[in-house]
Amino acid sequence: MSQTRYKDRGELKWIPFLMPEHVALLKKYYAHVQKIELPDLDEQLLYLWQTELERAIREGDAVELTLFDNGMTHTVRGYVHAIYYAEREVELFDTEVLRIPFGQILSVR
Secondary structure, eight states, rough: OOOOOOOGGGGGHHHHOHHHHHHHHHHHHHHHHHHHOOOOOOOHHHHHHHHHHHHHHHHOOEEEEEEEEEEEEEEEEEEEEETOOOTEEEEEEESSSEEEEEGEEEEEE
């Protein structure tokens, strides 16, 4: 059995032959496949995040929040301006002001 130095690109080699409609369908399909379920978060973890957000307000440190939005995750960075306990939201600002519900937060760094 001889090996060649050719590396098969798999499905990538067929992309130039796809019609725009097919590309749109594939993007929609891959977005659907990559969706995740919102994990259950325990109260101890939420308490740790709350203390980390409070510390960031006191010390003026920037935080990085990983957020859950419609089956996907994304990360935002900024400074904590305020925590609204009644509304269960945190206000984050960097270039713009964002009000983020506690239910969307997956991690705080």
